[in-house]
Amino acid sequence: LCVFAGVAMQFHVTVFFLLGPITAGGCLYFVRRVRGEAVPLDFLFEGFRRQFSSLAFVNLVTLVPLLPAALLFAVAGIYFYLSAAPLEETSELLAFAISTTALGFLFLTFFSILLQFTCFGAMVCLEYHLTLRESLAILWKATKRHGAKIVLFAVLWSLLSWLGLLCFYFGAFLVFAWYIVANAYVYEGLFSRVRPNAPPLPSS
Secondary structure, three states: OOOHHHHOEEEEEOHHHHHHHHHHHHHHHHHHHOOOOOOOOOHHHHHHOOOOHHHHHHHHHHHOOOOHHHHHHHHHHHHHHHHOOOOHHHHHHHHHHHHHHHHHHHHHHHHHHHHHHHHHHHHHHHHOOOHHHHHHHHHHHHHHOOHHHHHHHHHHHHHHHHHHOOOHHHHHHHHHHHHHHHHHHEEEHHHHOHHHHHHHOOOO
16 A cells, blocks of 8 residues: 555656545555455555545545645745855744744644544545545544544654654654554444444455
8 A cells, every 4th residue: 555655646646636545445445354354455446446536536635734834844944944054144044944844744733633534534435435425424423522532643643654754764654554554443443333324335
């Protein structure tokens, strides 16, 4: 799954449409494995066979907070570069760069939280072939009493991802593998009691 996501990211524009179906299919694949079901490997691509437009749209909306975060980090990088120059206003430039970086991390944290909720919604949409409105209704019913725990889970894996990136980038793959498995258990625990009447997708 990490390899597929990495390949998608190389196309920049198409990543907005590829990551949604790939993520939903991959996460749902591990949910089925957690349930003890025999799931073929090609189930990873189930998001491309069904509900592709809905999953791509959800992913596109989710990535919106990344735009201001990327802009803030770009501005911060420029000011960090300028603060290294022998200028009289170096301290002011450095302070602005640090504050801009902190604001960028706030946007990334918001993105991680939004991504976690939309990931659950996309998985419900794919598993029970529901509309986006129906998926949001199930999502709200399942998570309304566990919002704080989901936020903490999202912030935790976001922080671990950053630490993984500092470990020569390789650590991010290990964190992502942990997240996929943990996400499957969280999803199963949340939605096991509020599953819709529609039958889930077949495993084969």
